[in-house]
Amino acid sequence: MVVTAKAADGKEIGKVEKHYHPQATNCRDTKMKYGAQWKVANLRDTSFQPMKPKKETIEFDLPEGVRAADVTVDLFYELGNPEQKYPIHTITKKVSLDR
Amino acid sequence: MRFLKLIIVLLFISVPLAASADKAKTIDDLAKMYDSSRCKDCHAEIYGQWEKSHHARPLMGVKGGLMLTPLAKKGETAFSPEDPKKATLKNFPCFKCHLPQAITSAEDSVAVELAEALIAGDKAKVGRLQITCIVCHSDKAIVHKRELGEPEKGVLYGAKNMDSHPDKIFTKVKKSAIMHDSIACGQCHGLGPNFEFDQAFQCANLYGSYLHNYISSGGTKSCQDCHMQKGDHLFALDWNDDKGASALLGKAISLEVETLGYEWLKKAKTYIPKVVVSTTITTTAGHRVPDG
Known part of the structure; x- marks a missing residue:
């Protein structure tokens, strides 16, 4: 799973990988x-075990002046090597600190 | 007396010869011995599913990867022969599950031919070795051999008894005690390290995971319930089918994402803008994902 946070201008704020x-x-x-x-x-x-949901909490500190981020969570299956990639889910969310 | 001695000597020589005469000497011999192609005459749909399954290409890896090749090359693994021409069945412990009929029905010459084919990248030849209908419906159909005996010659084992089965070799079908149970699959789909070899090794752990994580958590489904729905012999998932594999993984594994944006007060007057991402991944599989 790769979790990426990007600023509105597309610049990457942070990226976290989790391997299961x-x-x-x-x-x-x-x-x-x-x-x-x-x-x-x-x-x-x-790995993911039957009947045991796997929970993660990932935090990104935003750079000065950045008040929003696009967060993308990409879950995929790598079989044998990173080139043999099977996409599973991709979810993108906008997060803003302004109300 | 001399005549009696001669008879005894001849018996000792002829018995092993007779036994070895029954065994396959070449890949073609072994493929023919376990050829199930005639099954499609009556079971076309099931045969078509099996043809696309990993059981039909157990030595080919994913997308023709010939994953056993390191075993054929000198020095690459603890099992590799000094020379492919000197390979024996013992150089291929993977036969335990990837080609169980080789253990019971092949001469070492099959291992030599396979080692040479792997080094030559001869996919057509390696691809002839398959886990055919006969492997599961005969050789692997009985796990209670002390009580039920070895699989009978000329008998297939399936869901029900059939006094007559229209095949020239397998003329009868007997109901298998295990064909609908996970243990049938568990024979090959792994408990953990294989300790029965002089060099332990570990392949799939799926059946171990099923027993110790799924059943122990209250799971009640069998391997067949999910992987052989309506008798499907594709045994999905098919890693050669990118879209199908992704779709099935997406169905079995769910991903939930929640986000939160706020300003964390690290210390007085020091706010840090922060994004928190919470993910929850849940699987409906009856075993660990991934495995192997």
């Missing part, structure tokens, strides 16, 4: 491995 997947090593070193032929066991699992 099981992470495995070969249990002989500390390097994460991809591929069943190299993985031996998961040591961390940030």
Whole structure:
């Protein structure tokens, strides 16, 4: 998931990436491995679990003089490598500090 | 006495020869042995779904990626042979699930041919090795072998008993005890590390996740309830279908976004304009997403 905040002029204010997947090593070193032929066991699992909603709170501090932002949340599935990308959802919201 | 000894020696020699004579020596032999193409004569729709499924291309990866290639190359994995010409079935532990019939029905020469085909990038040859109808509806149809015995020759296992089945080899159908249960899929779709090998490795964890996260949270659906709706043998999701995969992921995974803009009072007279984004991702899948 990539969460991006941009000012009205399109300039990026901030960008946060969250990765959700099981992470495995070969249990002989500390390097994460991809591929069943190299993985031996998961040591961390940030994936989506059944019946357990995954909640995040992300904060962006706005630069001086900026009172609004366009926030885009892009959720996609990367299969094997970042080039094999399957879009899932893209949601954009305008946020203003002015009433 | 000499004659008796000769008979005994001949028996010892001939039994293994007879056993090996039943096994496939080439990829073509193995493909023919498990060929299910005649199933489409009567089950055209199901066969058409299966043809598009990952079961029809278990060694091809996604979009023809030939994911087993590192196993064929010297030094690339702990399982790789010194020389592809010396490959044996043991160099391909992935056969446990990606080609289970190789373990029961192939000679090491099939591993040699596969290793050479992988290195040569011969997709046509590698693509001949499939998880066909026979694999699930015969070889993998019984998990209670102590009680029910091995799958019978000439018998397919399915949803109901059929005394007569119009096929030249599989002339009968017996009701399978597990075909509608997740355990049928769980045989291959992973509990965690595979410890039965001399070098442990881990592929899919889906069935483990299903048992320990979904069932333990009160889930009641089976793999088949979601992935084989109305008997669909595509076993969606199909990673080769970009749009279809995205659509199915979008259906199973929801994203909610809430935002808030305000000025945070960090300390006296110091306001920091801030945007807060709250996201909630929920999945209806009965297993972790992603897995493997």
